[in-house]
Amino acid sequence: MKDLPDAELMQLSAKGSELAFSELVRRYQDVLLNFFLRSAVSFSDGQDLAQRTFLRLWRYRKKYRAGEAKFTTFLFMLARQESIDFFRAETRRHVQEEALAQAAAERVPATGTGASEAGEAVRRAMGRLTPVLREAVELVVFQDLPYAEAGEVLGVPLGTVKSRIFNALKKLKEHLSHERRP
Amino acid sequence: MNADLEELLEGDAETRRLVETLRRAPQACVAAGFSARVMAEVRAQRRRAWLSAPSVFAAAASLVALLAIGSIFFRPVPKPSLAAWASPPFTVRLAPYNPAEWYVPLAYDAPAAGVNLEAEPLCTREALAACGLR
Numbered sequence: 308m309k310d311l312p313d314a315e316l317m318q319l320s321a322k323g324s325e326l327a328f329s330e331l332v333r334r335y336q337d338v339l340l341n342f343f344l345r346s347a348v349s350f351s352d353g354q355d356l357a358q359r360t361f362l363r364l365w366r367y368r369k370k371y372r373a374g375e376a377k378f379t380t381f382l383f384m385l386a387r388q389e390s391i392d393f394f395r396a397e398t399r400r401h402v403q404e405e406a407l408a409q410a411a412a413e414r415v416p417a418t419g420t421g422a423s424e425a426g427e428a429v430r431r432a433m434g435r436l437t438p439v440l441r442e443a444v445e446l447v448v449f450q451d452l453p454y455a456e457a458g459e460v461l462g463v464p465l466g467t468v469k470s471r472i473f474n475a476l477k478k479l480k481e482h483l484s485h486e487r488r489p
Numbered sequence: 490m491n492a493d494l495e496e497l498l499e500g501d502a503e504t505r506r507l508v509e510t511l512r513r514a515p516q517a518c519v520a521a522g523f524s525a526r527v528m529a530e531v532r533a534q535r536r537r538a539w540l541s542a543p544s545v546f547a548a549a550a551s552l553v554a555l556l557a558i559g560s561i562f563f564r565p566v567p568k569p570s571l572a573a574w575a576s577p578p579f580t581v582r583l584a585p586y587n588p589a590e591w592y593v594p595l596a597y598d599a600p601a602a603g604v605n606l607e608a609e610p611l612c613t614r615e616a617l618a619a620c621g622l623r
Contacts, residue, residue, distance in 0.1 A: 325528060332524045341516050354519055361527045362534060429514040447494060448511055454493045472497065476504050483507065 313378035321368045328368070332361050335382060338450070342386055345445055347434035348393070356393055360386045376459065383446060383460045394438070432482035440475035447472050 308316070308330045319327035339357040348356065363385045371381050433441055446457040447468065454468045461468065490498075490508075498505040538544070 325531065328531065329524060329528050332527050336519045336523055336527075337516060340519050344517055350517065353517075354523065357519065358523070358527050358530065362530055365531050365534065426515040426517075429511055444511075447491075448508055451491050451494070453491050469493075469497070472494075476507060479511070480504070480507050483510070 314373035317368060317371050317378055317381075318373065320365070321371065328365060331364070336361075339382075339386055341449070342383070342445055343390065345430060345433045345449065346390055346438070346441055347430070352393070356386075356389050360389045363389060377456060379450065379452065380456050380459050383450065383452070387442060387460060390442075428483065428486045432479050432486060435482050436475055436478055440471055440478065443468055443471035444475045444479070448476075 308326055311319075311327070311330070313331065313334070316327040316331050320331065336357060339360055340353050343353040343356040344350065360382070364382060367385065371378070433444065436444065442461060443457065446452045446460055447454065452460070454465045454472075458465045458468045463471075494508065498508060
């Protein structure tokens with residue numbers, strides 16, 4: 308199972324293989340957690356959202372067509388939907404700064420949790436971006452998706468992704484330079 | 490780094506440093522037992538799927554169909570008994586007798602029949618001969 312590509316694991320999952328699905332969970336659990344943490348949710352909310360995304364993936368596993376899209380495109384589409392639902396339901400846009408502070412407090416100092424000053428600064432800077440810019444950075448910079456694939460996930464044209472990345476990096480530069488100032 | 494990002498960072502050292510900083514930032518890890526929890530939830534979801542409304546409806550429909558087919562092929566055979574011999578194969582319940590209901594007017598309308606039978610001799614020679622009577 309460990310050597311199989313994602314698309315093949317998804318096909319096995321669609322046939323009902325829990326073993327294949329658990330391998331996908333193992334591969335993408337941290338990726339999804341960080342995806343949500345960078346949108347300024349607390350650690351526990353991040354874990355909860357990652358879990359809900361995997362459950363959504365299980366529900367929609369038969370809808371995935373390996374020839375039509377990459378697995379990551381499909382996964383991030385579901386994660387983005389989960390994130391939209393979360394923020395819509397909780398109306399947390401106004402309290403993201405508080406959530407961020409809580410996230411820092413909640414972060415478990417267990418093995419590999421990775422709570423460091425640099426990581427915190429990046430998360431804070433990401434948290435200050437608008438959701439539209441943040442998700443573009445998340446997909447292109449952190450998940451290394453090409454513009455076309457990111458555009459597919461976000462449902463916008465390639466040129467829009469390009470301009471969003473340009474603006475987001477400009478803003479991130481400003482935010483991080485503010486962070487470094489005493 | 491993908492080709493699109495490389496192209497964007499071409500000749501912009503400051504933004505490249507920023508992207509590298511972002512990507513080097515330590516990543517958080519899920520707490521222990523996360524995947525086990527997800528898989529337990531997946532199994533629970535699978536169990537619930539068996540009890541969903543469409544599956545319950547399908548099960549009920551197949552049960553009804555099975556009973557219907559079974560009732561055709563496994564119909565109980567009527568056993569001969571004393572009561573079966575004693576009673577007629579079917580019984581007609583007679584209504585209370587009312588002579589008025591049994592009266593059927595059978596008036597003979599000669600002109601309507603077209604032939605006046607009364608005028609004709611009933612015992613003609615030919616008729617008697619046909620009957621072997623003379």
